[in-house]
Amino acid sequence: MRLPASLKTTAARLSALYLLLFGICAVGLVFYMTALSVRMLTSQTQDTINEEAVGLANAYQRGGLPLLVRTIERRSRQPGANLYLIADPNGRILSGNVESLEPGVLDVEGWTGRPFSYQRYGDSSVERRARAAAEMETPQVESELRHAAIALVLRLPNRMIVLVGRDLGEPERFRVVVRRSLVAALGVMALGGLLIWFFVGRHALRRIDSVSEASRRIMGGDLTGRLPVSGAGDEFDRLSENLNTMLARIADLNEGLKQVSDNIAHDLKTPLTRLRNRAEAALGKRDGADYREALEATIAESDQLIRTFNAILMISRLEAGYSAEQTAKVDLTEVVRGVAELYEPVAEEMGVALVADIPDGIAVDGNRELIAQSVSNVVDNAIKYSAGANAAPKVVVGLERRLGEVELRVTDNGPGIPDAEDRKRATERFVRLEQSRSQPGSGLGLSLAKAVMKFHGGKLELEPREPGLSVVMGFPRKEDAQ
Structure with missing residues (x-):
């Protein structure tokens, strides 16, 4: 017979194990509490019997056997009386409220070794069955309420035997009540546990099934x-x-x-075709100088392709979250000033005013080479696209501390990127918003800068200006870098 799927789950197995352990502990608890209750009542019963024996001994000392007999007769007639018995040396009952005893009870002086059965005067078996049926409404209780007692057997100097005992019906009834109460309580707890397991388990299984269904769709390609x-x-x-x-x-x-993949196929097709055409054109050259010129152009084109592929590889590594680049404390002031000094002749040649507003003593945690490369890309783009855009092209490189970060801002007054969607696309690989593509470049500058900022836990944002564009690079500030 195959088990349902819900019973094959780990939750079902754990629940079954917990229920088994709970059941074992519960059964042990029932027997322990029952035995403990019986021992406590038995101890109380023995204390009561000892007190009765002391009282009878005092009566015997004061008035001898006649006063002892009268005392026993008086106490025997009281409601709920203990067991009292006076017998001759041969064990024949002379006085008391006990009609018969289990054989051998009076043979040993002291406490009886175990509970013994007895019968009171006027308490026949028919009366016991009637009382059991009336009180408990089931014949089975007769065995549970059979007359059993414990007693203290004493011998007088004249060899007469005195027995003082107490019926165990009350402790036995208490034991039955305790056991039934514990069983009922544990049964309710077990039922509640099963119901909770059923409903909570079904809810958990439904959630797991929904996760499994979503996982199947994702593994299917969605x-x-x-x-x-x-x-x-x-x-x-x-x-x-x-x-x-x-x-x-x-x-x-x-x-x-x-x-x-799409951009490589699209954007690198042109330089590869140009490289092939130059190599093919070089085959028709006859002069050594022409060959040299063709080879130099081919090498330059190849170097540009290598730089493009290196940039692609670097971006992929940084975006994937792993890189061999090590980070340390970097003097950002020195790096940015070095880039500004490097591009100052280029800007001057292109008629662009390059202004650097860089305070001293600003440092961050990062990789010096990567930061320098990303800043160079941003400054190069700003100079390139602001040149010739208006009568006074200008690029401003600013660095300042802000709350929680160090902000590097490169601002130009060129045509800018008015459209928000275009500004978002500008940081993607091989994206060049200039449709004519008259400007040199591969469209990887901002993409590499964005990957570098992500590697450093910072941000790169493009903000529109009137006119122009502002590229903001935010580095996280750390106390140990200051």
């Missing part, structure tokens, strides 16, 4: 799918949120890979 989050904030939600973050990361990487 990377836009996400695992369901109920909003309860429990471990299932935390797991789903982490997996959704991972899936979003995988989707971004796949989309980036697709874009890289």
